[in-house]
Amino acid sequence: MEEYQRLSLIDPQRVAKLPTPEKLFLFLSCTGSIEYPGTERAVRIVGEKLGIEFIESVDQTCCTGYMLTCNAVNPQLALASTSRNLSIPQEMGLDVGVFCNGCYGYLRELAHLLHSNPAFKEVGDKANEALGRVKYHGHTKIYHVQELWYRQLEKLTSLVKRPLTGLKIAAHYGCHYLANKDVAIDDAQYPTFHEEIYKALGATSVVYKERRACCGYSVGRGFTHREETVLPHITNKMLSAAAAGVQLMTTTCPGCNTALDREQKTITSRGKHVSIPVIDLSQLIAFALGAPVEQLGFKANTTPVLPVLERFVI
Template sequence: MRELAHLLHSNPAFKEVGDKANEALGREKFHGHLKIYHVQELRYKQLEKLTSLVKRPLTGLKIASHYGCHYLANKDVAIDDAQYPTFHEEIYKALGATPVVYKERRACCGYSVGRGFTHREETVLPHITNKMLSAAAAGVQLMTTTCPGCNTALDREQKTITARGNAVSIPVIDLSQLIAFALGAPVEQLGFKANTTPVLPVLERFIK
């Protein structure tokens, strides 16, 4: 929606087509009075407020980010440098954690479109293995994403990676889950039980 709004605002011909479609559907023309934010952007814009609301400071927790290709690829609407983004790391610091930059930080999760299923064995698994072993070598204790597809790939394939002789166990959760945990949300409401790689062993020391 954020990208589409940008296209409508910056391309008159595109907007004209959209207006004709709305007319055919009996809807109003697109005026663009409302500003659309990506959820990551909203979190970052509230960084100061998030800092003031922290109930569980994540002191000493080494966290790494996986931004996700699709958001950063949209350079006209992304809020950071697509090649070297840092706003997730700023959020980690606000929550009291220690950001970790690892070698394969910008690597894709490997599950883009259908490749996660059609070329899993020869392409996806070696790719994810490199990424997760790189994070493990850098001392990462927890990883966050903002894409459910990336989350599924990076979390659930660790079991297969380990079975193939490369033991790795780094919990992968959504950035919103991390923020909610740090702000004191009840753990049973955060969906950690859906993970294949256990989350609580890494976070239990912060639970009082």
């Protein structure tokens, strides 16, 4: 039995509590839509196959987590933006689906602050009032699409058109989803649900040594540009994946995807050759469900994806 399957720490109660909605508000991610537009498309494709219609809004802005993390703004701005952003799906009577761990983490956290502290709520209420919007009441539920896919794993399995037999895939989970310990469906330190999804798609999962290492995005490319700190770290991670025979890596966060995919060029330029395509989990699922390759936006990747996936396209 594979290592990850022994003693899964997935919380079946939390999984069972997840909805199987017909309609969901799709919260767009800045990094996701700019860096890898194929991700957003893939989310829609998988949603369509599972019977989930995604509604978006041009009024939605950035989740502000970005600026909050690097102290570029004071927290009031983040609170006001979140209150405003979440009042949009509230008005539509929809819950929120996100495809970025960052959006997920920040929306969850800021929404919690908004409905647990009256002073914070007032900041949001004032902003909405000034903009002529309705007040945000804090009842909108926020889900990451990866958990909604896992919730319907059986249905996904039955929809596979391109079984990924023999493809060695490794997971990178990302901190900002799993760190939400009270709501994440799996253990923060030893998650295994992505591996279950790979199995459902017919692929082989690989556990590599640095599987649990951070992507380094925030420290490197994201905000502080400390290349000297982060590059050895990512090099280490990617080389350990290569050593374990990983052919493809998936993420559930465009930030992670950016760091792990784009930096491979830098790593190679410093003399350590590595070439492991990194794509979003939703892209992988959409691919296995038979989505046309040209719709999945693999051209946006720095490390070429098609050499690994092309043999599955009939």
